[in-house]
Amino acid sequence: MKVLDLQCPMGHRFEGWFSSENDFAQQLNRGLLECPFCASKDIHKCLSAPRLNLGAHKPAESPSQSPAVQAGDAMPSTLHGGSDAIQALQRAWLEIAKAVVRNTTDVGEHFADEARKMHYGEKPVAAIRGQASAEQVHALWDEGVEVLPLPIPDGLKNDLH
Numbered sequence: 419m420k421v422l423d424l425q426c427p428m429g430h431r432f433e434g435w436f437s438s439e440n441d442f443a444q445q446l447n448r449g450l451l452e453c454p455f456c457a458s459k460d461i462h463k464c465l466s467a468p469r470l471n472l473g474a475h476k477p478a479e480s481p482s483q484s485p486a487v488q489a490g491d492a493m494p495s496t497l498h499g500g501s502d503a504i505q506a507l508q509r510a511w512l513e514i515a516k517a518v519v520r521n522t523t524d525v526g527e528h529f530a531d532e533a534r535k536m537h538y539g540e541k542p543v544a545a546i547r548g549q550a551s552a553e554q555v556h557a558l559w560d561e562g563v564e565v566l567p568l569p570i571p572d573g574l575k576n577d578l579h
């Protein structure tokens with residue numbers, strides 16, 4: 419499992435989980451990757467990753483180097499060097515993602531409808547998760563419905579244990 423630090427042109431940063439560098443490149447090429455905040459598909463890897471650079475000996479990358487990283491470029495070794503800090507962060511993130519999956523009901527594509535019904539008191543409020551497009555999320559936000567785009571690792575999405 420590979421955790422890549424990704425960024426969209428708006429500067430949103432998020433983590434993507436991939437089985438390999440190739441997996442990342444393929445998903446990117448097929449347009450499967452998008453920013454969870456603004457749904458931009460213009461995603462690139464961050465070379466500078468201060469959050470994951472704990473204990474790194476490497477000098478910080480200059481931000482100006484990173485705008486157009488080609489898929490397949492080698493990542494700085496600090497991102498997948500297997501340091502204790504990175505492993506701890508990966509575990510922590512995985513636990514959070516598992517907790518989200520465990521404590522929410524998957525309503526799939528009905529997410530926007532369900533969230534809206536709860537917001538307007540047509541249904542009891544419950545913790546749900548599901549898929550929503552960027553347009554749907556923005557429409558919900560405009561109506562004051564509190565929803566949070568989260569990148570849940572694919573491997574966890576159907577894990578109901």
Ligand SMILES: [Zn+2]
Pocket residue numbers: 426427428429430453454455456457458
């Ligand atoms: Zn974005």
